[in-house]
Amino acid sequence: MESIYNKTLNELETYFLEKKDKKYRATQVFEWLYQKKVSSFTQMSNLKKEVIEELNQDFCIETMTVEKVEKDIDVSKYLFRLKDNEKIEAVLMNHHYGNSLCISTQVGCNMGCKFCESGRLKKVRNLETSELVEQILQIEHLCQTRISHVVVMGIGEPFDNYDHLVKFIEIINHPKGLALGSRHITVSTCGIIPKIKEFMTLPYQVNLAISLHAPNNEIRNSIMPINKVYNINELIKTLKEYVDKTNRRVTFEYILLKGINDREQDAIELANLVRDLTCYINLIPYNETNNLQFKRSDYESITKFYDILKKNKINATIRREFGSKISAACGQLRSKKED
Numbered sequence: 169m170e171s172i173y174n175k176t177l178n179e180l181e182t183y184f185l186e187k188k189d190k191k192y193r194a195t196q197v198f199e200w201l202y203q204k205k206v207s208s209f210t211q212m213s214n215l216k217k218e219v220i221e222e223l224n225q226d227f228c229i230e231t232m233t234v235e236k237v238e239k240d241i242d243v244s245k246y247l248f249r250l251k252d253n254e255k256i257e258a259v260l261m262n263h264h265y266g267n268s269l270c271i272s273t274q275v276g277c278n279m280g281c282k283f284c285e286s287g288r289l290k291k292v293r294n295l296e297t298s299e300l301v302e303q304i305l306q307i308e309h310l311c312q313t314r315i316s317h318v319v320v321m322g323i324g325e326p327f328d329n330y331d332h333l334v335k336f337i338e339i340i341n342h343p344k345g346l347a348l349g350s351r352h353i354t355v356s357t358c359g360i361i362p363k364i365k366e367f368m369t370l371p372y373q374v375n376l377a378i379s380l381h382a383p384n385n386e387i388r389n390s391i392m393p394i395n396k397v398y399n400i401n402e403l404i405k406t407l408k409e410y411v412d413k414t415n416r417r418v419t420f421e422y423i424l425l426k427g428i429n430d431r432e433q434d435a436i437e438l439a440n441l442v443r444d445l446t447c448y449i450n451l452i453p454y455n456e457t458n459n460l461q462f463k464r465s466d467y468e469s470i471t472k473f474y475d476i477l478k479k480n481k482i483n484a485t486i487r488r489e490f491g492s493k494i495s496a497a498c499g500q501l502r503s504k505k506e507d
């Protein structure tokens with residue numbers, strides 16, 4: 169049975185109109201689900217008995233369960249079991265400005281980035297819209313807290329699950345839904361150009377992050393297979409269009425890998441690559457894993473790299489690290505469990 173969390177407000181309105189009921193019924197249901205956050209139709213006390221009965225026949229609400237929680241000081245990792253027994257993870261980070269949740273979009277991932285643990289497990293399937301929504305709602309419920317920021321940077325490539333992603337954004341951004349401000353939502357992609365083009369035509373002002381990780385095609389080809397399909401020059405060209413169209417800046421993620429992309433010449437090349445783009449570079453110290461050969465750059469190279477970018481007037485920060493103790497760091501989700 170389908171979860172009601174799959175439905176946008178528009179879709180629910182259509183559902184009720186087809187039932188010869190009133191359109192506003194959809195708003196009532198939405199408020200119960202996303203503002204009062206109930207998890208059964210019987211709690212929706214302003215609905216008639218017959219409506220509740222029909223909803224119960226047509227939809228379920230929750231489809232997954234929290235199987236395991238690992239906590240560190242200001243970060244916790246949640247392992248979910250899905251209805252088909254697949255597993256995914258989400259990571260909650262407590263910042264001074266609120267709680268940020270990093271969610272997964274697929275079971276596994278097909279992008280095959282060489283440095284990433286998640287890519288070792290091929291994609292089994294896309295997550296449904298409801299499974300994206302539920303990661304937020306279940307963790308809010310469990311922690312009795314409000315999640316103020318969502319980053320779509322967990323397992324999977326969000327633009328390889330585009331339609332569900334867009335419905336998810338619609339639901340969590342809608343004032344009658346979770347009402348999360350679009351500037352509090354960030355989607356991260358390895359660079360699927362046709363989807364970036366589609367994304368920039370949406371009415372939402374959601375943040376876009378790009379996993380760049382290299383200053384040129386040669387290095388990027390060697391660590392990110394997607395670059396052989398959508399190369400770095402096309403990517404930068406598309407991002408210029410994105411900035412022109414949306415007036416928003418782009419965030420680049422750049423993992424520093426020892427001896428691969430962390431040399432002075434790489435920093436200079438990177439600065440030249442993004443010079444004309446309104447952007448911001450997030451330098452990420454690599455999280456080493458036992459299964460992959462890549463090494464983290466040493467502190468000196470990281471600061472030198474940062475200084476070169478700054479000298480070239482490029483906005484950059486070195487990312488604060490979360491969760492390396494509990495393997496909650498990027499690219500380390502789920503795979504440990506499957507070993």
Ligand code: SAH
Nearest residue numbers: 284321324325356357358379421455498499
């Ligand atoms: N597929 C999307 C989102 C998931 S990956 C994307 O590529 O953006 C989220 C981020 O974590 C990416 O920037 C990815 O390159 C990075 N990442 C993967 N493994 C990592 C590791 N071991 N250490 C640090 N960052 C990592």
